[in-house]
Structure formats: C-alpha cells, structure tokens
Amino acid sequence: MQQPGSTVSRSAGGLQPVKAYGFPTVFGRNLVAELNDFVHRPFLVVTMADLWPVFEPLLDPGHCRPYLVESIEEQDLLRDLAELPSCEAIVGLGGGQALDVAKYFAWKRRLPLFQVPTALSVNAVFGQRSGVRSEGRVRYLGWAVPESVFIDYDVLRAAPRHLNYSGIGDILCFHTGVLDWKYASETGKCEAKWPYDAALAAQSLEKVEAVLRRQEAIRDLTDEGIRVLVDGLQWGTTYHGAGWMPRHIEGIDHFVFYALERQTGKKFLHGQPVCLGVYVGSLMHACRAQEMLSAVAGIGLDIRPEAMGLTWAQVSEALLGLKSFVGEAGLWHSIAHDVEITPDLVDEIRDGIASAYGAWSKP
Numbered sequence: 218m219q220q221p222g223s224t225v226s227r228s229a230g231g232l233q234p235v236k237a238y239g240f241p242t243v244f245g246r247n248l249v250a251e252l253n254d255f256v257h258r259p260f261l262v263v264t265m266a267d268l269w270p271v272f273e274p275l276l277d278p279g280h281c282r283p284y285l286v287e288s289i290e291e292q293d294l295l296r297d298l299a300e301l302p303s304c305e306a307i308v309g310l311g312g313g314q315a316l317d318v319a320k321y322f323a324w325k326r327r328l329p330l331f332q333v334p335t336a337l338s339v340n341a342v343f344g345q346r347s348g349v350r351s352e353g354r355v356r357y358l359g360w361a362v363p364e365s366v367f368i369d370y371d372v373l374r375a376a377p378r379h380l381n382y383s384g385i386g387d388i389l390c391f392h393t394g395v396l397d398w399k400y401a402s403e404t405g406k407c408e409a410k411w412p413y414d415a416a417l418a419a420q421s422l423e424k425v426e427a428v429l430r431r432q433e434a435i436r437d438l439t440d441e442g443i444r445v446l447v448d449g450l451q452w453g454t455t456y457h458g459a460g461w462m463p464r465h466i467e468g469i470d471h472f473v474f475y476a477l478e479r480q481t482g483k484k485f486l487h488g489q490p491v492c493l494g495v496y497v498g499s500l501m502h503a504c505r506a507q508e509m510l511s512a513v514a515g516i517g518l519d520i521r522p523e524a525m526g527l528t529w530a531q532v533s534e535a536l537l538g539l540k541s542f543v544g545e546a547g548l549w550h551s552i553a554h555d556v557e558i559t560p561d562l563v564d565e566i567r568d569g570i571a572s573a574y575g576a577w578s579k580p
C-alpha cells in the first residue's frame with residue numbers, strides 16, 4: 218500500500234511524481250478498544266445515536282464522552298461547540314456525517330483527530346475539508362488531518378453491506394472524471410489552471426482497475442476487498458495533493474448526483490447516484506459503460522431509482538435537464554456541458570439498468 222508522503226516512482230516515461238496522498242492509515246482488529254490507551258484524555262467521541270450503544274461498552278467512560286450527531290448545519294454545530302466541555306482530542310466514529318463533524322470540531326478547537334470509519338460509503342475520511350451545511354447548502358471548509366485513520370476489518374464487516382459497497386462510487390468516478398478531463402482538454406475547454414496531466418490520470422485509472430479486478434473480494438468484503446476500497450478512497454486526498462484540483466477524481470458522475478439532489482432535495486447513499494452518474498457518463502463518452510454497470514451490479518450496489526427512493530420520472534427529469542444544470546451551477550467543463558441527454562438516451566440507460574438488475578420489486 219502506498220505510504221503517505223510525496224515520493225517518486227519509475228514508470229515507462231522516466232521518473233514521474235506521485236502526488237502526496239493518503240493519511241496515516243492502520244488496518245487491524247479490535248481497534249476501538251485500543252483508543253482508551255493512547256488518545257489524549259478526556260476525548261470526545263463524535264458518533265451517531267444508533268452506533269453509540271454498539272461501541273460504548275468498548276470505551277472507558279472515565280476517559281471519554283459521546284457527542285451524538287443530529288445535524289450537520291453549521292449553526293447547530295457552532296451552538297453545540299460552545300456548550301461542549303473541554304476535551305483534549307476528537308475521535309470520529311461512524312460514516313460520512315460523524316467523520317465530517319469530527320473534522321469540523323477538530324478544526325474549530327485545534328485538537329488532535331483520530332478517525333474510525335464504521336462503513337466505507339464515501340471518501341469523507343480521506344479529505345482535509347469538512348462537508349457541513351450552511352443554510353441548507355453543502356460547504357466544504359476547514360482543515361483537519363487525522364493523526365491516524367483506523368480501518369477495523371470486523372467493524373466494517375458488521376455494517377450493512379450496501380454501505381460499504383457505496384464506496385465504489387468514489388473510486389469508479391475516476392473513470393468518468395478522467396474521461397471528462399481528457400474531453401475538455403481535447404476540445405480546448407479545459408480550465409487553464411487545471412491542464413491535463415496524463416501521469417496523474419493514469420494513477421486514478423489504476424484505482425479503477427483495482428476495483429474491476431477484485432469485484433468478488435469487494436462483494437464478499439474480504440480483508441483484501443476492504444484494502445482495495447480503502448486504497449481507492451485514500452486517493453480522494455489528492456484533491457488537496459494536486460492543488461485542490463478535482464479533475465482527475467470526479468466529473469459528470471458527481472454532477473448527476475448534484476442534479477438529483479438539487480431537484481429532489483433527497484438524502485442519498487452517496488455511491489448510488491454517483492455510480493448511476495458513472496454509467497451515464499460512460500455511455501455518453503462511449504467508453505466501457507457496460508463494464509462499469511456490470512461491476513456495480515456484480516458487487517451488489519443497487520442503482521435503480523427505486524432503490525434510492527426515486528421514480529424513473531424524477532431521474533429522467535434530472536438527466537434531461539443536466540446540460541442546463543451543469544452550466545448554471547458553474548461546474549468544471551464536462552461532456553454534459555456540450556451534449557444534451559435525449560429521451561432516447563434515457564431509454565437506453567433505463568434498458569441497461571433493467572437488464573443488469575431485473576425488474577424492481579419491493580424488498
């Protein structure tokens with residue numbers, strides 16, 4: 218596994234820089250109980266109400282107290298922060314929201330941060346900024362680098378499987394991200410500050426290939442499958458490592474998600490709309506769409522609209538309006554900025570998904 222820090226590696230073209238990525242990350246078992254012995258005391262455990270009863274017996278009440286996340290609205294967090302007793306460190310224990318709030322508190326209080334993801338649904342744990350809401354809109358702000366991220370195989374395997382499968386979204390999106398970057402570059406529409414970098418793109422694509430090669434291990438959440446997911450999600454830190462540039466890690470894949478979120482106001486399991494966007498983008502670029510869809514379905518992530526609590530009419534509306542959405546939202550140039558999604562393409566997407574998953578029946 219790649220160690221954090223900037224290094225160089227020899228490739229066919231000579232010495233190529235490897236962008237700094239990843240935070241110190243430890244893999245193992247029984248890691249939550251170990252926190253008692255080394256985290257600065259007393260420490261605040263930022264977690265969720267449904268998770269706390271599972272982990273409370275493992276943590277010494279003499280050394281820590283819980284903070285149960287109810288809101289990621291910045292005003293609520295600032296109010297709670299003012300009322301919190303003093304502590305010496307922050308532990309994030311949960312999925313995306315708990316980890317983001319832990320980052321936010323660590324940033325505001327300038328405290329050491331230790332992160333323990335309980336599911337790999339999103340790459341939040343491998344980003345310096347915290348995704349909080351301000352007047353209902355997501356803002357990424359702050360700066361928090363964890364002392365370490367603890368990947369506990371048994372904790373992750375105990376989570377509902379689809380939460381971990383969701384993590385492939387933030388890796389497969391490198392495929393469409395790179396396609397959009399190349400497309401924008403070739404059509405002369407790439408932002409001057411983000412010129413195409415083939416070596417960096419190739420590194421992103423290696424992470425995609427790793428997922429495609431190890432679909433069974435990911436589906437079965439073996440130790441190896443978990444390591445493949447973590448390695449791909451760690452690449453999220455290259456948003457910072459490449460100078461706050463998202464080009465090699467996301468494009469139309471996430472734009473589809475943003476469009477659905479804007480239109481419906483719904484909360485999503487991140488990987489579902491993102492993987493739908495990967496499929497849509499791969500079709501538009503005519504590049505490995507079937508392969509992407511088969512991998513997502515084979516691993517077990519359901520991207521049918523119904524599985525996200527949507528109707529096909531809602532998805533269709535978002536896709537037909539994607540071109541105007543990306544233009545208005547001021548997102549970096551992608552194929553969606555130039556190519557209108559037609560009703561025929563929506564039919565093709567619908568047919569493709571139906572043949573991969575079969576007809577929807579209520580679980």
Ligand SMILES: [Zn+2]
Pocket residue numbers: 339340386387471487491
């Ligand atoms: Zn994402």
